[in-house]
Amino acid sequence: MNFVYERFLGGKNGALAIAILAILILVIFPLFLDAFRLNLVGKYLTFAFAAVSLVLLWGYGGILSLGQGVFFGLGGYAMAMFLKLEASDPESTKIQTTPGIPDFMDWNQLYELPWFWIPFESFTFTLLAIILVPSIFAFIIGYSMFKRRVGGVYFAIITQVIAVILTVLIVGQQGYTGGINGITDLKTLNGWDIRTDSAKLALYFINALLLLGVIMLSKFILTSKFGQLLLAMKDKEDRVRFSGYDVSNFKIFVFCVSAVIAAIGGAMFTLQVGFMSPSFVGIVPSIEMVIFAAVGGRMSLIGVVYGTLLVNFGKTGFSETFPELWLFLMGGLFIAVVMFFPNGLAGIWNKYAPKVPFLRPLVNSSTNAETKSAPAKIESESTIEPESTTEGAKS
Amino acid sequence: MSYFSRRKFLGKTGALLSAMVAAGFITSTAMAADYPTAEVNTTGLAVTDDTVTVGILHSLTGTMAISETGAQEAEKLAIKQINESGGILGRQIKIIQEDGASDWPTFAEKSRKLLRNDKVAAVFGCWTSASRKAVLPIFEQENGILYYPTFYEGLEQSKNVIYTGQEATQQILAGLDWVAEEKGAKTYFLIGSDYIWPRTSMKIARIHIEKVLGGQVVGEEYKPLGDTQFGSIINRIRLRKPDVIFAAVVGGSNVAWFKQLNAAGITSKNQTLLTLSVTEDEVLGIGGENLEGFYSVMKYFQSLDNPNNVEFVKAFKEMHGADSVIGDVTQAAYLGPWLWKAAVEKAGSFDIDKIVEVSRTGEIELDTAPEGYVKLHPNHHLWSKTRIGQWNRDGQATVVFESDLIEPNPFPEGYQ
């Protein structure tokens, strides 16, 4: 029990922070928000998965992926394929040339289900695919990049290009993927109508619990020896390598884990929003996920959840009242965070909360330690030469 | 939440109209008394004794703002005019405007907000098929009604959507018939952006060319959205020497396509080109000099010479500036509020089910549409005429052909 307490929750302060988050999303939101707003929060929380995945990858691993939408999309599409097959039973698609296949296939002159769709008739397979497809994909990319010591800006650009490739493929192969419209009109999950209010409420709780679970699991990973090494690697990669560790394996592992986390978010997104489209795979959503993480605090698993919520509430609120101003604000926020608050909300909290007497007990000492190390890093960097842009050029 | 934009809208036009509106209120209270709120609104929509609230849902930001600006301007104009003439069942229309931000889940989210939280009586909005597909399940589930203005690929018919633009066969078949007859075209080169609307349109075009017109398709090409390099395709066109280029390229690609075509020496002097995707709005970006002499097939052109249209163009320019241009979709969007008014008045109720019921009768019609007489088909699409316009250097088209009223057929037999 003590093990769980220390490692999954991060000690007293960590447990308190998670408890506060849990109370907020499990009790306060459902109590005070109407069904519509709650569903919105549910959608935002699916993006929080991607933000959490970026804490592992970017905050601790120092690897910036601008293609996290790829994994979000893979998870989302896997779930959407299953739901679409269930929604396309021969009865409800009887006006089609070929009943029983998804409507967009029928419009594109496909007369039978493509082979890679067939396994998605099984729910078990779909669940496995949500985990395995992104991790295998991430493994392939990670293996070929990190073994060759590609990193930094290069890795960011390459992941971005992968996001573009996948978008072009999905849009171009519309007979197999639903094209730019995506996979829409999803109805039931194993017979359970996911469009009703009660289903949406249930899905909200499943989503929130999964998110808390993922945060605790990530905490476990980060408090392990692996987490320490990851942080060490980010600051002084060569020293870790010379100490006898295979740095690339750690990077591949953390990339795969972050891919799976983002994919779970994608699958939950499909369930709650009711469709999946290529607009969640491309460059813009991928960078927005990075924004969420940056605003929340790239070193704080809890902070990024608040960051995601804040940015998305801002986006919805502002685009309802001042649509013209939203992009100015978003851009400005982003620049401000990068320039003045590199540790985001979590950094601000840790800096100012201790000065307020009654907030002092709430300050998370472990995130405090995290954020202490980060500015220290930036300072230390300023005394040395700039980071190399490719690890390859370094060697 | 969108009081800001509504107030801005009212502020813009308010001063000018206050006298007329005041007069309208007097008649409207008299009329509203004939239609007690409890009777005309049995499902809890946002209808009071003197107002009814509707939603406008278009992209004001993001990549689609380019296209959707005109549509939402037209919808506001129509609503303003309806209010000036006394409103609907004696009630003034209030607008709640939402920004879809060129993002499909945002469209879904906002439509759910409009229907569920604001209880709007009708929504005018969406532009792309993707945004319509995203909101469709919500309109069906919440039982709202959407007036959708864009010409689109068909293959859809929902009880909760009224399609005020043309479906693919209405637009395409008449255009191809004209080009085959008038230009004696035998060989066709099809080119479009790579997504569902051009692909479905080209599929219909190919079947029509091969099976009905006895012509030949000598090439079919699709460019990824946003691609701006057309050199290789232009060379392939040269290799195949088609009588007609039939094009459905959209967005930024569309501009690049015409500029590069022109620069490569393919102009109306030596090539017939018929496009599905150029309205007056697009010409602004493409430049009239790059389009001169090419043909568009649409149901509406700003230059249409009939009293309704002259008045519409004048009113539109008064409200949104003398420089504004009006394209096919803008006009179709303008029809939305008017068609809704016709349906509500026929039904004597704002209830969605009753509006759907009268829409199904096929008797909702408009004599005052800028494009001329239109009638709502029981399949929720409009009977409309298809026209061919030839572009001039000044960005306006000369209408060279006008069909009879064409029956909408979103699920065309033999073309699927």
Place this chain on the structure above:
Amino acid sequence: MGDFSLQELTSILAMQGFVGISLFSVLLLMALGLAIIFGQMGVINMAHGEFMAMGAYTTYLLSVMTQTYFPELMNYYFLIAIVASFIVAGSFGYLTEYVLIRHLYKRPLDTLLATWGLSLIMQQSFRSFFGAREVSPTLPDWLMGSWMPTDSIFIPINGMFVLGLTGFVTLGVFLLMYRSAWGLNVRATTQNRVMSGAVGINTKRVDRLTFALGCGIAGIAGAAFTTIASTGPTSGSLYIVDTFMVVVFGGAASLFGTIASAFTIAQAQSILEFFISSSMAKVLTLLTLIIILMIRPEGLFSSKVRK
């Protein structure tokens, strides 16, 4: 395809060849500004596309002004517009470096994010000032149409113009970087910043001017592309991925690498496109690039840089 004479086929081959060259010049012009900045500071400027759009809008403004006030000068305004675009985008770049970039040199990934934020702001500014719709600068007549060396060969004049401009700009960059005292300072700073500072080079000034130069060239590219593509608030984003690929594939700090990379990508794309669908051609080209980058992570050519 039996009814083609040999002459027609050769003509098409020649024109297809020009398509490749033309695409090459477009990619190079797009990437040049970014490559200079990337080579100098290891920073990818995500707002590069917006600096291009800035050049395009400058051209549009000048076209409207010329048409209104000096219609007789319509034939010449475009040349002025190119210079103006360079100055406008360059000055804004200078400002950007001063306000934003110089605080972030030690954090290249954060620069990526900050410039993304900047690009959002710039896009919305374009939309607020010029409207959401695309605009089209009226082109002078001499830029329209095509040149016909034979009856059946059509070479687009705007394509030749972009090619010529690219050659001119590239030559200018070459002379500036490799044949001028200032270029020596730039290269010295790239190779060893601390040492350069120690021998009296004002490295901060070098950075600022390099960034301004890169943005200015983006402005020129934007002005040139009004002849072949669209001008709208988001048109800059149409180019960014291609531009990044050219720069990353070419390798840092190498003008020659950027040229070679633009050439390879352009040829691959235009040849593939002639045979398979455009979407697949794009996917294949990008995939191949990624695979090559896995084998040579430092890009095609990279000068030996001591970090």
